[in-house]
Amino acid sequence: MAHPTEAQTAFAAGRVHKTTDAGRTWRHSSNGISGCRLQNVCFRPDDPNTFVVFYTDHGAAITRDGGDTFAWVKSLRSFHPMSCGPGDWDAAPGSKRILTSVGGWSKRQLVLSQDVGATWQVVRAEKAGYHCPMFHPQDPKVLYVSADKTGLRSDDGGQTWHSIAHAPRAICRGDGDILFAWRSLGKKEGGYPESEILKSTDRGATWRALPGRILGTPRALACDPRDGSRVYCATSYTGIWVFADGTWRLRTDKHGLTRDQFDVLLYASLAVDPTRPNIVYAGQMHCWEGRSGGVSRSTDFGLTWEDITGNLGPWLTVWSLSVSPHDGTVYIGTDYGTWRLPRPK
Template identity: 25%
Template sequence: MPERASAWGRRLPALSISMLLLAACSHVGQRTGEGPLVRPAQIEPVPGHAAVAPRATGTLEKPYAREAWFYQQRAYPRDFIPAGARAKALRQADKLPLAQRSAKAGPGSLWTSVGPVGFDSNVAPSWGRMSGRVRALAIDPSNGSRLLLGVSTGGVWLSNDAGASWSPLTDNQPSLAIGAVAFAASNPQVLYAGTGEGNGSYYSVGLLRSNDGGANWTVLGGDTFARGAFAGLAIDPTNPDVIVACVTNGSFYGR
């Protein structure tokens, strides 16, 4: 009996070693099945271009990291977006063949009015029934039923029936972000709309002026008001060419 026990005692270490080897082989097999571990390739910077900024991950501790990443994607290869870049891009787009733009937009007008009507928000937190943000309202001094409306990212709208119906006036302008609107009291056909919205939605591309009730517009002060936003407009009641503008990068008096 002692002799038999001694034999088993000699076999136990060998059996343990075999099991360890089997487990090790199994682990290696699983790693091999997953494929070899490859170190990611290092991307060399393109000559003449700025190095790509490290990727930022938005967290609760860094709530603006996502915004910074979004901005960097559009600023490349610079570290910033030059003032007037958006307006320049829009001018370039306007030079495209009209047929090409019409084919993309489809037949008829580029835009179709679906409002103003409210809608039920379904995001958390729910805001209930809501619509776009109105940033500015002006009333024709000579006609109380004629209203001019400026929307945060919806352009300028005109109503001739005290708000029962509305028509968009600036769908084809460089910016739909409106912070201020005004009628000229001495000539109600002269309209002004300040682009750029003070809550940080979009920068201004200048002051819009129409001499024919909104049918045609001219952009004024594009360089002066770049990287700002309009908050208010006041027009000399006797001279439609004299304006006081309140903007986020200062107050201006112009004529």
């Protein structure tokens, strides 16, 4: 909208709604499937053209033609009209099982589909802030999910659940017994909070802290799918920490990461290429506070980074990163739609 008297001034607004009855009722009419905030993407293990996208405020949608067209997963809306959390697809070949959560932003139920989203059943009615739902890649009966500050595991395909001490934030796709979580140490150094990263090698039954500690608030964890001893941690304010060869290394703008307009290294999403794990992606987030910085990529296991924001522009807050296990395409979820980029040659 142009300012009526100032030629250089204009206004833009989001969340367009449409009425066809003189304002009595309205429906959302923004930018279709690409105009929503993406939580994550889960991929069918035996079909590169089929995947599901999970949106914060609009539920889930499925594509069967590689992303050219989508259809809303309307069956999810019988539990909640709009919101759902991230989801995961059972990695077993031919599997039709999808796990996600539905409800409000902070309290949801866990639901499971056995038929590619046609129908769903509640597998955990008790509401919590469920996040990071994960199928065990080698044992399809085992499911994990973080639930606020602790975690849950099912050993019978979601029929029953029991608590595990810490909230799993990442899994090793090459060995689904290996989980990672984080824990605040309740103290600071140089003004930055100290945390430690915890590792379980027995499906969450026991945990031990990795040597050393990290500075900055952990925001995301990712594990090398072929090497359960290599893990990445994105943080608020300090950058990205890489654990390899038994020690932590901090990566900052000295190694190619990008500071935002507030001179801060605030990274909140991570993804490792499932078949070429030397490729790692990281997304910056400054929610509702201006220029966030965009997306960075490493091709040497996180040692050095490059800015690949490109035509996304610096204004996009990156909420999620997901990499296809079939062709390495990375999907970037932002406040202004879902974008994809092919794997580098």
